[in-house]
Amino acid sequence: MNILVFGAGLSSTFLIKYLEENALKYHWNITVVDKNSSNLNQRVNSTNTKTIVFDIDDEITLNDLIQYAELVVSMLPAQLHLSIAKKCIQYNTHLATASYLSKEMMSLDEDVKKKNLIFLNECGLDPGIDHLSAMKLLDEIRDSGGEIIEFESFTGGLVTPDSEDNPWRYKFTWNPRNVILAGNGGAVKFIHNGKYKYIPYHKVFRRTEIIEIDGYGKFEGYANRDSLKYRETYGLHNVKTMYRGTFRRPGFSKAWNCFVQLGVTDDSYQLPYSEGMTHRDFINTFLPFHPTDSIELKFKSNLNISQDDIYLWEKIESTGIFSNDLISVKNGSPAQILQHILEKKWNLKSDDRDMIVMWHKINYKSKAGTQNSVHSSLVCEGNSRKHTAMAKTVGLPLAIACKLILSKKIKKRGCLLPIYPEFYNPILDELVTHGIKFKEKYS
Amino acid sequence: MNILVFGAGLSSTFLIKYLEENALKYHWNITVVDKNSSNLNQRVNSTNTKTIVFDIDDEITLNDLIQYAELVVSMLPAQLHLSIAKKCIQYNTHLATASYLSKEMMSLDEDVKKKNLIFLNECGLDPGIDHLSAMKLLDEIRDSGGEIIEFESFTGGLVTPDSEDNPWRYKFTWNPRNVILAGNGGAVKFIHNGKYKYIPYHKVFRRTEIIEIDGYGKFEGYANRDSLKYRETYGLHNVKTMYRGTFRRPGFSKAWNCFVQLGVTDDSYQLPYSEGMTHRDFINTFLPFHPTDSIELKFKSNLNISQDDIYLWEKIESTGIFSNDLISVKNGSPAQILQHILEKKWNLKSDDRDMIVMWHKINYKSKAGTQNSVHSSLVCEGNSRKHTAMAKTVGLPLAIACKLILSKKIKKRGCLLPIYPEFYNPILDELVTHGIKFKEKYS
Numbered sequence: 001m002n003i004l005v006f007g008a009g010l011s012s013t014f015l016i017k018y019l020e021e022n023a024l025k026y027h028w029n030i031t032v033v034d035k036n037s038s039n040l041n042q043r044v045n046s047t048n049t050k051t052i053v054f055d056i057d058d059e060i061t062l063n064d065l066i067q068y069a070e071l072v073v074s075m076l077p078a079q080l081h082l083s084i085a086k087k088c089i090q091y092n093t094h095l096a097t098a099s100y101l102s103k104e105m106m107s108l109d110e111d112v113k114k115k116n117l118i119f120l121n122e123c124g125l126d127p128g129i130d131h132l133s134a135m136k137l138l139d140e141i142r143d144s145g146g147e148i149i150e151f152e153s154f155t156g157g158l159v160t161p162d163s164e165d166n167p168w169r170y171k172f173t174w175n176p177r178n179v180i181l182a183g184n185g186g187a188v189k190f191i192h193n194g195k196y197k198y199i200p201y202h203k204v205f206r207r208t209e210i211i212e213i214d215g216y217g218k219f220e221g222y223a224n225r226d227s228l229k230y231r232e233t234y235g236l237h238n239v240k241t242m243y244r245g246t247f248r249r250p251g252f253s254k255a256w257n258c259f260v261q262l263g264v265t266d267d268s269y270q271l272p273y274s275e276g277m278t279h280r281d282f283i284n285t286f287l288p289f290h291p292t293d294s295i296e297l298k299f300k301s302n303l304n305i306s307q308d309d310i311y312l313w314e315k316i317e318s319t320g321i322f323s324n325d326l327i328s329v330k331n332g333s334p335a336q337i338l339q340h341i342l343e344k345k346w347n348l349k350s351d352d353r354d355m356i357v358m359w360h361k362i363n364y365k366s367k368a369g370t371q372n373s374v375h376s377s378l379v380c381e382g383n384s385r386k387h388t389a390m391a392k393t394v395g396l397p398l399a400i401a402c403k404l405i406l407s408k409k410i411k412k413r414g415c416l417l418p419i420y421p422e423f424y425n426p427i428l429d430e431l432v433t434h435g436i437k438f439k440e441k442y443s
Numbered sequence: 444m445n446i447l448v449f450g451a452g453l454s455s456t457f458l459i460k461y462l463e464e465n466a467l468k469y470h471w472n473i474t475v476v477d478k479n480s481s482n483l484n485q486r487v488n489s490t491n492t493k494t495i496v497f498d499i500d501d502e503i504t505l506n507d508l509i510q511y512a513e514l515v516v517s518m519l520p521a522q523l524h525l526s527i528a529k530k531c532i533q534y535n536t537h538l539a540t541a542s543y544l545s546k547e548m549m550s551l552d553e554d555v556k557k558k559n560l561i562f563l564n565e566c567g568l569d570p571g572i573d574h575l576s577a578m579k580l581l582d583e584i585r586d587s588g589g590e591i592i593e594f595e596s597f598t599g600g601l602v603t604p605d606s607e608d609n610p611w612r613y614k615f616t617w618n619p620r621n622v623i624l625a626g627n628g629g630a631v632k633f634i635h636n637g638k639y640k641y642i643p644y645h646k647v648f649r650r651t652e653i654i655e656i657d658g659y660g661k662f663e664g665y666a667n668r669d670s671l672k673y674r675e676t677y678g679l680h681n682v683k684t685m686y687r688g689t690f691r692r693p694g695f696s697k698a699w700n701c702f703v704q705l706g707v708t709d710d711s712y713q714l715p716y717s718e719g720m721t722h723r724d725f726i727n728t729f730l731p732f733h734p735t736d737s738i739e740l741k742f743k744s745n746l747n748i749s750q751d752d753i754y755l756w757e758k759i760e761s762t763g764i765f766s767n768d769l770i771s772v773k774n775g776s777p778a779q780i781l782q783h784i785l786e787k788k789w790n791l792k793s794d795d796r797d798m799i800v801m802w803h804k805i806n807y808k809s810k811a812g813t814q815n816s817v818h819s820s821l822v823c824e825g826n827s828r829k830h831t832a833m834a835k836t837v838g839l840p841l842a843i844a845c846k847l848i849l850s851k852k853i854k855k856r857g858c859l860l861p862i863y864p865e866f867y868n869p870i871l872d873e874l875v876t877h878g879i880k881f882k883e884k885y886s
Contacts, residue, residue, distance in 0.1 A: 186709075186711050186712060187706050187709055187711070187712060189712075192731070192732040193732045195727065195728070195732065196714070196715075196728055197728060197729075197730075197731070197732070198706055198709075198712075198714075198728055198729055198777070199706065199729075200645070200704075200705070200706030200709060202643070202645040202704075203704070203706070207731065261643075261645075261646070262643070263630050263641055263642065263643030263646070266629075266630055266641075266643060268629050268630070269629060269630060269632075271639070271641075272639075284638065285638065285639055285640060285641055286640075286641055286642075287640075288635070288640070288650065289635040289636045289638065289640070334630075334641070
């Protein structure tokens with residue numbers, strides 16, 4: 001059977017490794033495609049794996065490749081999936097990705113079913129492992145006659161405790177732009193105690209909760225844009241509270257909120273002459289004019305930071321925003337320039353390791369009428385800067401799903417999320433053998 | 444000479460009246476077009492004025508009308524000007540409007556010049572009288588060898604002191620939607636002491652200044668979105684401070700900021716089930732859940748409103764947002780629903796009158812090297828709800844400009860703003876005879 005993998009970037013590391021390790025046993029012929037040959041050299045380990053350097057704009061080669069494949073895995077940017085998906089329908093090929101199921105992809109559902117195919121989406125980490133683990137818990141409770149009252153879920157892409165060497169205890173382990181723009185561009189929606197609630201962007205980082213994870217200390221969660229997104233998907237129509245969010249270390253949100261309050265995370269306009277400005281000039285652009293006060297003093301007074309709030313202040317100072325270093329971004333948006341400044345401090349160093357933390361809380365009424373609660377948490381530490389927890393937790397669920405599809409273990413057809421027992425049971429079980437294991441606490 | 448006026452809404456009242464009163468003297472034949480016959484009946488006074496009920500989608504009639512006109516005045520919504528403008532070029536007709544000069548309109552500049560025509564834009568109140576009065580002051584200072592250091596300008600559409608019968612001392616005198624969305628959708632830009640400054644939307648209503656106008660007491664100004672828009676137009680390339688804003692009565696901004704902080708002015712998403720909600724339920728949507736605290740208490744604690752800030756609180760309460768009245772807007776955005784609630788309180792009553800307040804401040808260095816300052820202010824009170832200050836100050840400058848164009852007093856050609864002496868001197872002089880007079884104070 002032929003497996004065709006598009007994309008051999010960092011996040012494909014464990015996906016390709018898993019497929020290669022199981023190729024002989026399951027009689028798979030693997031082809032990995034990337035437009036960059038060094039990606040292929042770094043990620044492909046076995047001489048049995050075929051590699052092709054090629055840009056997917058080349059339609060003739062694309063047809064050739066897809067028509068002989070039983071399964072295509074796309075790790076390309078999400079906007080490239082659709083043209084691949086259409087060819088998979090044409091050539092009767094299954095498809096699997098870790099990306100969000102788009103409306104355009106969903107519009108192919110009927111055609112996919114007609115061809116008796118599986119187009120699996122959102123089978124990475126977040127989205128992916130969050131679905132698998134949440135649905136397993138929710139289904140277990142419902143199967144035993146329980147009724148779900150509250151559902152909360154948080155995920156964070158962080159660094160291991162030994163790599164937390166700045167006051168924010170944070171570094172960029174994934175696309176920094178998404179970190180800078182988190183929460184931007186609309187109100188946060190959720191349900192609390194049966195009522196819809198909306199929080200505007202400029203208040204998101206002030207409504208946080210603290211959660212402790214055994215052995216790793218405390219984390220702080222802020223709300224994601226659309227907490228209600230999976231309400232229907234998870235069958236939680238009548239849930240009283242639903243809240244999904246992102247983990248950081250405590251204190252992160254309060255400090256990050258300073259940037260939000262000043263408007264430094266805005267991506268909607270460009271600063272003329274940003275190239276060659278100092279960090280200091282840049283931050284002063286968001287502070288009122290004063291004939292004598294220093295920029296630091298204006299920052300504090302404008303944001304009501306008291307003189308003795310040293311934990312907040314050491315975070316702000318540690319970013320280097322008050323330095324006289326030069327900005328090398330041309331006509332950047334405030335968000336782009338802030339990213340540029342933070343990358344100087346927050347990029348991973350050679351011995352830094354990333355860490356994934358996921359946590360669900362479900363409150364439910366048991367069949368007997370008692371109020372029960374279950375907390376479920378996962379921590380996954382990366383091995384190194386090249387073998388990250390992110391790549392592991394994105395790649396392994398997808399790779400295991402590929403095995404299930406090709407082994408004809410999946411009965412469902414169409415454009416799917418991995419929310420069914422035939423996905424979540426075997427994938428979660430096998431993830432445990434790779435050290436990716438949820439700890440559950442009932443109370 | 445034939446003058447063709449498109450649009451006979453409320454804001455055309457004084458424009459049509461002026462043209463009719465001068466028709467005999469200047470040999471004008473006036474035609475007024477509106478798709479609504481009752482508008483024509485209300486606004487047209489003279490039997491010599493021709494009226495036509497007609498929708499401008501009807502191209503044949505449009506051609507007929509424009510080809511026999513020497514001058515077209517468009518009071519239609521701005522997006523309708525362009526198709527009229529193209530026909531004006533085709534049929535060699537001058538054009539005048541009170542709307543912002545759009546990029547699309549400006550792209551016709553060369554064709555307009557080739558045909559030796561005048562397309563006058565932004566000749567109403569704001570934009571309009573602000574240009575006329577600011578440019579006259581700026582040119583006078585520059586002509587006498589002065590150098591402009593600072594330029595500030597504020598305009599407000601308010602109500603007369605005897606109509607200020609709510610704690611905000613404010614009512615809707617123009618499009619309420621623009622009032623609700625003021626400042627929304629991007630950062631405010633200005634220059635202060637030679638530095639670019641940016642304020643995010645959620646802080647705009649906290650950075651205000653207080654200005655006193657003789658005989659009318661104090662006003663409060665908050666910044667407009669783009670204070671730098673007319674920097675080139677006004678020849679202020681090297682100005683150290685440039686700030687343009689909107690007037691309200693003192694305390695308005697602090698109270699309005701409560702709505703901004705909660706996210707109630709957001710127009711980017713819709714609330715499901717908004718129809719039939721109470722005002723109280725609506726505001727609770729933006730407040731955190733609490734098992735026992737009242738909505739009023741949550742409002743106060745969430746926004747740090749102290750118990751003794753009675754002036755702020757009476758404003759908030761007077762809007763009726765805590766009432767159990769029902770909302771009749773279907774799936775509205777927060778901004779639409781807030782508008783709906785405020786319209787119940789802030790619409791003009793039958794004997795209310797509107798009031799326009801405009802103020803400029805210019806600091807400059809005289810030829811002799813001294814630091815000088817000039818303040819220039821205008822207050823115009825409306826006569827009644829049908830003869831508003833807004834209609835007067837929008838319509839008269841435009842009508843006078845039409846007279847100047849038809850009397851061949853204007854030498855410039857192309858797509859113009861009224862920033863030249865041949866416009867501002869005669870228009871400002873004649874406005875004085877209608878009671879629209881700036882008071883200047885030098886110091």
